[in-house]
Each structure stands twice: as structure tokens, then as C-alpha cells.
Amino acid sequence: MKRKAVIGGILTAVLALAACGGGNGDSGSGSADANATIQVGSLYEPQNLDNTNGGGQGVTEAFNGNVYEGLFRLTDDGEVEPLLAEKHEVSPDGLTYTFTLRDGVKFHSGKALTSADVKYSIEKVTAENSQSARKSQLEVIKSIATPDARTVVVTLASKSISFVYNLSYVWVINDQAKNLSTSEDGTGPYRLGAWKRGSTLTLTKFDGYWGTKPSNSGVVFHYFTEATALNNALLTNQVDVVTSEQSPDALKQFDNADYKITNGKSTTKLLLAFNDKVAPFTKVGVRKAVSSAIDDKKLLESVWGEYGTLIGSMVPPTDPWYEDLTKVNPYDVALAKKELAAAGYPNGFTFTLDTPNYDPHPTAATFIKSELAKVGITVNINVITADEWYTKVYKNHDFTATLQEHVNDRDVVWYGDPTFYWGYDNPQVATWVKQAEQSDTEAQQTALLKKVNQQIARDAASDWLYLYPQIVVASSKLSGYPVNGLNSQFYAYGITKS
Amino acid sequence: MKPVTVRRARGSLGRYLLRRLAFLLVSLLLASVVLFLLLRLLPGDPANALLSVGATPEQIEAARHRIGTDRPLAEQFLPWLGDLATFSFGTSFVSSLPVGPEIASRLAVTVPLTLLAFLLALVIAVPVGFVAAWRSRTWYGSLLSGLSQLGIAVPAFWIGILLVTVFALQWRVLPAGGFPSDDWASAPDALRSLALPIVTIALVMSASLIRYVRSATLDVLGSDYLRTARSLGSSFVGAVWRHGVRNGAVPVVSILGIELATTFLGAVVVESVFALPGLGSLLVQAIDQHDYPVIQGVLFVSTLAVLVIGFLADLAQRLIDPRLRSGVGT
Numbered sequence: 001m002k003r004k005a006v007i008g009g010i011l012t013a014v015l016a017l018a019a020c021g022g023g024n025g026d027s028g029s030g031s032a033d034a035n036a037t038i039q040v041g042s043l044y045e046p047q048n049l050d051n052t053n054g055g056g057q058g059v060t061e062a063f064n065g066n067v068y069e070g071l072f073r074l075t076d077d078g079e080v081e082p083l084l085a086e087k088h089e090v091s092p093d094g095l096t097y098t099f100t101l102r103d104g105v106k107f108h109s110g111k112a113l114t115s116a117d118v119k120y121s122i123e124k125v126t127a128e129n130s131q132s133a134r135k136s137q138l139e140v141i142k143s144i145a146t147p148d149a150r151t152v153v154v155t156l157a158s159k160s161i162s163f164v165y166n167l168s169y170v171w172v173i174n175d176q177a178k179n180l181s182t183s184e185d186g187t188g189p190y191r192l193g194a195w196k197r198g199s200t201l202t203l204t205k206f207d208g209y210w211g212t213k214p215s216n217s218g219v220v221f222h223y224f225t226e227a228t229a230l231n232n233a234l235l236t237n238q239v240d241v242v243t244s245e246q247s248p249d250a251l252k253q254f255d256n257a258d259y260k261i262t263n264g265k266s267t268t269k270l271l272l273a274f275n276d277k278v279a280p281f282t283k284v285g286v287r288k289a290v291s292s293a294i295d296d297k298k299l300l301e302s303v304w305g306e307y308g309t310l311i312g313s314m315v316p317p318t319d320p321w322y323e324d325l326t327k328v329n330p331y332d333v334a335l336a337k338k339e340l341a342a343a344g345y346p347n348g349f350t351f352t353l354d355t356p357n358y359d360p361h362p363t364a365a366t367f368i369k370s371e372l373a374k375v376g377i378t379v380n381i382n383v384i385t386a387d388e389w390y391t392k393v394y395k396n397h398d399f400t401a402t403l404q405e406h407v408n409d410r411d412v413v414w415y416g417d418p419t420f421y422w423g424y425d426n427p428q429v430a431t432w433v434k435q436a437e438q439s440d441t442e443a444q445q446t447a448l449l450k451k452v453n454q455q456i457a458r459d460a461a462s463d464w465l466y467l468y469p470q471i472v473v474a475s476s477k478l479s480g481y482p483v484n485g486l487n488s489q490f491y492a493y494g495i496t497k498s
Numbered sequence: 499m500k501p502v503t504v505r506r507a508r509g510s511l512g513r514y515l516l517r518r519l520a521f522l523l524v525s526l527l528l529a530s531v532v533l534f535l536l537l538r539l540l541p542g543d544p545a546n547a548l549l550s551v552g553a554t555p556e557q558i559e560a561a562r563h564r565i566g567t568d569r570p571l572a573e574q575f576l577p578w579l580g581d582l583a584t585f586s587f588g589t590s591f592v593s594s595l596p597v598g599p600e601i602a603s604r605l606a607v608t609v610p611l612t613l614l615a616f617l618l619a620l621v622i623a624v625p626v627g628f629v630a631a632w633r634s635r636t637w638y639g640s641l642l643s644g645l646s647q648l649g650i651a652v653p654a655f656w657i658g659i660l661l662v663t664v665f666a667l668q669w670r671v672l673p674a675g676g677f678p679s680d681d682w683a684s685a686p687d688a689l690r691s692l693a694l695p696i697v698t699i700a701l702v703m704s705a706s707l708i709r710y711v712r713s714a715t716l717d718v719l720g721s722d723y724l725r726t727a728r729s730l731g732s733s734f735v736g737a738v739w740r741h742g743v744r745n746g747a748v749p750v751v752s753i754l755g756i757e758l759a760t761t762f763l764g765a766v767v768v769e770s771v772f773a774l775p776g777l778g779s780l781l782v783q784a785i786d787q788h789d790y791p792v793i794q795g796v797l798f799v800s801t802l803a804v805l806v807i808g809f810l811a812d813l814a815q816r817l818i819d820p821r822l823r824s825g826v827g828t
Binding site for chain 1: 543554555556557558560561564592593594595600603604659662666667670673674675676677679681770771772773775776779780783787788
């Protein structure tokens with residue numbers, strides 16, 4: 001009797017709490033609500049709010065295009081379009097870029113945008129203490145001049161066809177702004193409302209915005225550390241959209257009329273990266289054999305079900321120089337055995353695979369181990385933390401082979417750098433990469449990088465296992481949200497809720 | 499033969515408090531040294547955690563210089579000790595935010611969560627444990643005892659997921675997780691967010707508490723003094739109330755202190771299931787990022803909390819049992 005009473009008491013208390021508050025249903029109208037606040041669920045909380053100071057993927061997702069804008073914008077389809085730059089001219093020798101800034105642009109603090117802010121912002125990325133991963137791409141800049149308030153003249157040390165594209169991730173910041181790790185002063189359609197670490201980041205509409213006003217009144221990013229908790233939030237309408245689903249198993253519960261699942265284009269590739277400077281992976285034949293011995297399709301299916309793409313190289317379909325190279329090193333166990341024998345390893349060999357301890361690396365490592373066992377290769381899986389990976393593999397090149405996800409677009413150019421961690425050293429490829437960057441036209445650049453891509457595939461420089469899917473799940477009341485998540489960005493200004 | 503010294507009851511409560519306070523401060527100082535050194539012994543470089551793929555050795559050096567890990571240990575330790583005295587704990591390597599307010603904002607979740615769960619656990623465990631002992635020979639006495647044993651074996655996250663499935667996903671009466679972005683501005687909203695986590699922790703906590711209450715009650719019910727009191731004409735309820743509760747409470751209170759301290763940081767699993775911005779999740783994240791100032795700050799505050807809870811439990815025991823006050827028992 002007493003037990004019943006106690007449990008009954010708990011239930012009553014829980015239900016009483018449930019009853020108070022909780023009346024936040026939707027208005028019920030069918031058309032878009034301009035006053036709606038969009039609730040976004042994400043696993044990527046910013047480390048801080050400064051993308052040159054280790055802010056990470058999270059701050060790009062929340063701020064890029066929403067709070068901060070660049071001279072150019074990379075659209076969700078991968079196109080580069082002018083944003084704060086009204087127009088730009090390139091000198092015939094390709095070394096001088098003259099940008100004219102859009103008139104009437106104001107920072108959130110009220111200050112008008114001038115060329116000095118642009119100069120400051122570019123130099124912030126290239127500064128000595130900058131932690132931007134993109135810093136090296138902008139080192140080609142020789143000088144920046146500001147002849148008048150609306151004109152910026154950048155002189156390059158050598159031609160750089162990607163320069164305009166590279167400017168799309170340089171945030172234009174007020175040159176007087178302080179404490180950028182914890183506050184902001186950008187020109188975007190939203191300003192930072194509040195950031196409650198470990199929980200939420202709120203963006204509110206900026207009334208003085210120069211361009212088209214957002215279709216909603218604001219955005220709240222809700223941060224989760226656990227995918228199940230994130231999905232539960234979507235199921236209970238606590239969030240309207242999840243920026244990037246990380247498991248196909250979770251998708252079944254959204255397979256109904258209340259939700260929309262989109263399968264967008266991603267730029268994240270899973271690599272089995274050989275150390276091309278360490279035996280036996282110094283031999284092209286061995287690398288090709290390993291690539292052919294692993295059934296990438298089966299691996300992709302076991303991790304992502306029906307989602308994801310096989311690409312057979314480093315270039316994702318959103319890069320202009322993409323082509324399908326899955327046929328270069330096809331899955332063919334007999335071929336793998338033949339290549340192994342030709343390379344001098346008829347009975348296989350043993351190697352250690354440094355495997356980051358977070359998904360999907362351990363799963364992929366186990367799969368690779370069982371696949372390679374079929375051709376006589378023994379894999380020792382060495383599980384390491386992200387930090388160890390950074391020191392051991394990335395910095396010290398102290399590894400034989402490793403697994404790693406590479407998230408950036410247009411990153412095939414790393415194969416032109418023989419000092420990069422995977423140690424691929426083909427002078428021809430390095431020359432092509434350099435020439436491509438100094439091309440006069442995009443067609444020329446594309447042609448050269450296609451050659452790079454084909455060559456690294458023929459050399460099996462790494463084994464490109466698969467391209468991740470980019471899965472966005474949203475309430476069916478939502479529309480206008482980005483589905484591709486290029487460079488982790490998530491433009492929120494076009495989202496409407498009905 | 500050793501001379502027998504019987505400590506006399508010379509310590510007044512004030513003296514006792516002073517002694518405990520001194521002990522607390524020395525413990526804290528020791529803890530701060532140990533915390534600091536242990537962290538520096540960990541493998542890995544915090545500067546790495548700050549940078550991404552593509553960083554040059556110069557960038558790593560610059561990051562090291564910025565956060566100060568390139569300086570000698572003593573030069574890193576002394577400023578921290580200074581910070582501790584003012585409860586400011588320095589600035590996070592990663593977020594560049596001051597650590598003190600960050601911890602305070604997490605405590606606004608963790609402290610109510612822990613205390614309310616603790617109270618609920620008491621409300622469940624004391625009557626259930628008493629009945630399980632009082633009626634230990636009946637079927638429901640055994641059932642209660644068995645259920646509590648089962649409860650100890652069930653992991654907290656499982657109970658959490660179960661509660662979410664029923665109350666949040668099926669019945670939609672409570673949120674599945676998260677915490678209001680304006681904290682306690684609306685107390686009902688904050689409580690709604692905490693309801694399921696509180697019940698989760700309380701159920702886990704009460705399972706083990708029931709065992710202690712039950713065995714303490716069994717001791718009391720089988721004691722000579724209770725039988726004597728009954729033989730002198732006390733009713734059962736009167737005898738238990740006047741003599742039993744005090745005697746039974748002493749061992750239970752010391753366990754309560756330990757349970758409360760464990761839950762304070764142990765709530766991390768539950769915080770993760772319910773996406774709560776609590777102290778435990780801050781610690782896990784900071785360890786992941788090698789964010790020394792945050793790790794040190796959280797562990798220091800936790801150490802302080804554990805010491806204070808221990809002190810309160812000790813004090814409560816003294817108030818309950820006069821024999822402890824005389825100093826003979828200690």
C-alpha cells in the first residue's frame with residue numbers, strides 16, 4: 001500500500017510540473033509567419049566566437065552569413081557571388097584586385113563600413129597569431145591599400161585564381177571591435193542576442209541591415225552533445241531543424257508527413273591515408289592493392305545505410321574539378337592479390353592503423369581489417385584520441401597508415417604539398433597544383449586540377465573510402481533552409497515557418 | 499604500557515567549527531596543488547586542441563604563448579593560486595571567457611538538480627526502507643528489498659531514456675531535454691526541464707539509500723533499548739520515534755553525505771541524456787579540450803562542495819548523537 005502511495009506521489013508531482021507552463025503551441029495558420037523564431041538543433045557548439053582564434057566549426061555554422069558577411073558569399077550550391085563587394089576588377093597581370101564596397105552598409109554597432117575595416121579583417125586572418133586554418137591560402141597577399149573609404153586594392157605576390165573564393169570565408173569585422181571571442185560586430189542580417197554556453201545561442205534580427213531582411217524574426221541554436229537527445233528535441237518540437245544528422249538509424253522515426261529529410265551535398269571525405277614515405281606504402285602497387293581489396297560500397301552501407309556517395313578520389317561533386325574516379329581502383333580482390341604479388345608482397349604484410357577513437361573511424365578500421373585479411377594483410381588497429389592524432393600523425397608524421405575525415409571543399413591541393421602529413425611527393429602533381437592556382441581562367445584551373453585528381457587516383461596516394469552524406473531533417477512546417485552545409489555554414493535568413 | 503588518554507569534552511561547538519574550518523582550508527590548498535600537477539602530467543598539448551588541421555608550428559607556438567603553457571610551472575601555478583583566493587579561476591583557453599561566471603551559470607543547473615533529486619530520494623527511501631525492514635518477513639517487505647537491489651543494478655542513463663520515452667515522446671507532458679536559455683527567469687519552465695532528470699537521479703539514489711535505511715532500521719528494531727522501552731510501556735510508534743530514529747539516523751546521515759557528493763559530479767551522464775548545461779558536462783568538455791583553467795576551476799569547486807558536504811554531514815551527526823559531541827567517540 002505504502003509503495004503504491006509513494007510512486008503515486010512521484011507521478012502526481014511530475015504531472016503537476018507538466019501542467020504548469022508548456023502552452024507553446026504554434027499559431028496554426030498555414031502561411032509563413034514573419035514573426036516566427038527558428039529553433040535550430042546542432043551538435044556543434046562554438047568554442048568561442050572568433051574564427052581566427054579557434055572558434056571552430058560551430059561558430060562558422062552560427063555566424064557565417066548570418067552575423068558576419070564577407071566581400072563574397074559561397075552559396076549553398078557552391079557558387080561564389082558578390083556580397084559586401086559591389087564589384088571588383090583584376091589587373092591584366094592578375095596581381096592587383098580592386099574592390100568597390102557596397103554603399104550604405106552598417107555594422108551592428110551603427111558604424112558605417114569602410115575600406116579600413118576590410119583591410120583590418122583580412123589582416124586579422126593572416127596575422128602571426130591567427131589560428132585560421134585558411135591562413136596559408138591568403139599568404140599570397142603582398143599588400144592592401146585603401147585609397148578611399150569605398151575602395152580596397154589588394155596586391156598579390158603571385159597570381160591566385162582562388163583569391164576571390166578565399167575571400168568568401170574572410171569575415172568583415174569592425175576594426176574598432178573588442179572582445180571578439182565573446183561578442184561580435186558584423187554587418188549580417190542578425191546580431192548576437194545571447195550565448196549561454198553549453199546550451200543556446202540566440203540571434204536576433206538586425207533592423208539596420210542593408211539587404212533583404214530575414215524571413216523570420218530570429219534564430220536560436222540549441223546545442224547538444226548527444227545525438228539521441230538532439231533527435232528527441234526534434235520529435236518534441238523543441239527544435240525545428242537538425243543541421244546535420246550523424247546516424248542513419250535515427251532517420252526512421254522522421255519518416256512521416258511531419259518531417260522532411262534532405263540528402264544534400266557534403267564535402268566531408270573519409271580517408272584511409274597511407275604514409276607514402278614509409279614502407280610498404282612507398283610502393284604504388286601496394287597502395288593500389290589495398291584500395292582494391294576494400295569494398296567501399298559495403299563499408300558505406302554499413303555506416304550510412306542508403307546515404308553517402310563513393311567518389312574514388314579527394315574531390316567532392318561540388319568542387320568544379322570533380323569527376324567520377326571510382327573505376328580507377330575498383331573493388332577487385334583478385335586484382336588486389338595480383339598487384340600485391342607484383343609489388344613483392346605475395347604473402348601480404350602487417351601494418352598498424354592509427355584510428356581516431358570517435359565514430360566512424362573505429363567501425364571503418366574493423367571493417368578494413370577484415371577486408372585486408374582476405375588478401376593476407378594483417379592490420380593492427382591502434383586507437384588514439386584526436387589530440388594524439390594531431391601530435392603523432394599530423395605533426396610528427398610518425399605513422400604507417402591512419403583514418404581521418406577531411407571536411408573542407410577544394411582541398412585536393414594538399415596533394416601538391418610534399419610536406420603534408422601523408423607524404424605524397426609527386427613533383428608533377430605539385431607543379432600542376434601551383435600552375436592551377438596561377439591560371440588565367442577558371443577553365444584552365446579546372447583542367448589542371450582534374451589532371452591532379454586523376455594522377456593521385458592512379459597513384460592511389462590515399463584510399464578515399466567515401467563521401468559523407470549531408471542529411472538535414474526539419475519539421476515540414478519549415479522551408480528555405482540550406483541543405484548542403486558547404487564549409488559547415490548554415491544560412492538562416494531565408495528560413496520560414498508556417 | 500601506553501598511558502591511556504581520554505579526550506575530554508573540552509571543545510565547545512565554536513572550537514570544533516574552527517578546527518574543521520582550518521582542516522577545510524588545508525585540504526583545499528593541498529587539493530589545488532595536486533590538481534595543478536596532475537593536469538600537467540597528462541599527455542597532450544592544450545595548444546593542439548585549439549588548432550585545426552593546417553596549423554603550422556609557428557601557429558602552435560603562438561597559441562602556447564597566448565595561453566601561457568610555455569612558461570615554467572611555478573609561473574603558471576602562482577597566478578592560479580591568486581585567482582583561487584578571489585574565486586575568479588582565470589580565463590578559459592578555449593572560449594576566452596572568465597571561468598568563474600561560467601561555473602556559476604552551471605551551478606544554477608547542477609545545484610538545484612542535485613539538491614531536489616536528493617530530497618526526492620530521501621522522501622522515497624526513508625519510508626520505503628523503513629517498511630522493507632519493519633515488514634521484512636512479509637512478501638512485500640521482500641519485494642521492496644528486492645526492487646531496491648534491482649534499482650542499484652540499473653544504470654541511470656537507462657532510467658533517463660525510459661522516462662524520456664514515456665513522458666516526453668509518448669505523452670508529451672514534459673520536455674525531452676534542454677534548459678531555458680534565460681535560466682531561472684521563469685521558475686516553472688526551469689523546473690519542467692529539471693523534472694525528468696531529478697526523478698532519474700532520485701530513483702537511482704533512492705535504490706541504494708533504501709538498502710541503508712533498511713539495514714539501519716533492522717538494527718534499531720532488533721535492539722535491546724527498543725525492547726526495554728517497549729517493556730516500560732512505550733507504544734511501538736512512540737518507542738521508535740523517541741529512540742529508534744536518532745540511533746538509526748547516524749549511519750544513514752554519513753551515507754547521505756557521500757551520496758550527495760557523488761551525485762554532484764556524477765550527474766554528468768544524466769546531464770548528457772537530458773542535454774542540461776550542468777557542471778559535469780562542462781568538466782567533460784574541458785577535459786576533451788585540455789582547457790586547464792576550466793578543469794581546475796570545476797574540480798576545485800567540486801572539492802570544495804565535497805568538503806563542505808562532508809562537514810555538514812559530520813555536524814548533523816553530532817547534533818543527532820550527543821555521544822559524538824563529547825569527543826569520546828571521535
